[in-house]
Amino acid sequence: MRFKVIIFWSSPYNKSIHRYVIGVSALNSTASGNSESVRRNRRGDMETILTGLEDPRGLAVDWLGYNVYWVDGSQRLIGVVSFNGLLRRNLITTEMEQPHDIVVDPLSGVMFWSDIGLSARIETARMDGSSRRILVETDVLYPTGLALDYAARRLFWADPKTASIGKLFLWHFWMQIELQTYFFICALESVNLEGKDRVVIRRFRLSIEDKPYKIDVFEDSLFLVMHQTHGISRLNKFGQGIKIIFVFQLPCPIPFMHPFELFHR
Numbered sequence: 001m002r003f004k005v006i007i008f009w010s011s012p013y014n015k016s017i018h019r020y021v022i023g024v025s026a027l028n029s030t031a032s033g034n035s036e037s038v039r040r041n042r043r044g045d046m047e048t049i050l051t052g053l054e055d056p057r058g059l060a061v062d063w064l065g066y067n068v069y070w071v072d073g074s075q076r077l078i079g080v081v082s083f084n085g086l087l088r089r090n091l092i093t094t095e096m097e098q099p100h101d102i103v104v105d106p107l108s109g110v111m112f113w114s115d116i117g118l119s120a121r122i123e124t125a126r127m128d129g130s131s132r133r134i135l136v137e138t139d140v141l142y143p144t145g146l147a148l149d150y151a152a153r154r155l156f157w158a159d160p161k162t163a164s165i166g167k168l169f170l171w172h173f174w175m176q177i178e179l180q181t182y183f184f185i186c187a188l189e190s191v192n193l194e195g196k197d198r199v200v201i202r203r204f205r206l207s208i209e210d211k212p213y214k215i216d217v218f219e220d221s222l223f224l225v226m227h228q229t230h231g232i233s234r235l236n237k238f239g240q241g242i243k244i245i246f247v248f249q250l251p252c253p254i255p256f257m258h259p260f261e262l263f264h265r
Contacts, residue, residue: 004021005021005022006020008049008061008068009059010056010070011056012055014048014051015053015056017048017049017050017053017081018047018049019047019068019083020045021047022045047085049068050081050085053072053075054073054075055072055074056071057070057100057101058071058099058102058103058113058146059102062106062127063106065106065127066082067082068081069104069111071099071100071113072099073098073099075093076093076098076099077091077096078092078096078099078111078113079091092125092129097116097117098115098117099113099115100113100116100143100144101114101144101145101146102114102146103146103155104127104148105150105193106127108193109126109128110125110126110193111124111125111127112148112155114143114145114146114157115143116143116144120140120142120143121134121136121140122134122135122137122155123135135191136191136195136198140157141161142159142160142161142162143159144159144160144213144214145158145212145225147215147217149237153192154193155191155192156189156190156201156215156217156237157189157190158188158212158224159186159187159189160186160212162186162187186204186227187202187203187204188200188203188224188235188239189201190237201235201237201239202239210226210227210231211226211227212225212227217237220236220237221236221237222234
């Protein structure tokens, strides 16, 4: 059986959605360092599956139904298109301000998306657009990145604008002495897929730490695309330990793809 990996991405410049097919030979050549073979396998593999968008933002891949879900911030809608681009449908077109990111859970037939408008929130619905409801609407300002932990059945998000204040105290006998005040901006949080058991994973200190903008989760790790440096970092999904920086100062932010979001054929 021949395997292929299909990668999907949106282009705000071209206002379109594309796909790129990578064969096993290209993957093997990449692993072995055969750059000429990689270049040869790249030719003719990119396709445009959807055009005519205004502000394409988040994408999510339904690897069971062979569909790609997207949000358009200007048209204020959530849509779905087949892998080959032949079938398209707008699913949700009302009561949206600035939809930004989207993730899907094909095993349960549920999707989740964020809205960064004045009434910022995270919503959920069936993957056909039915049974829509708000999942998170309190203490959320700018949820730019969503990620699903399929095994743990939890939704993670990054909010670069949520602010809070923390204080460091020292107890001396019966006296409490304030040593330092920290101002935090940006939070990594999670809830279960029913919107309950909300947990703050980590807060980032203002003017000291860069803020995560896009995220993904794999096993016990969160992978973060940072807002200012466009770097890539890894953090334990329970908030333990230190943040590990993999790449620093990329020319532009990049999306992540969970292994489930890579379609194998």
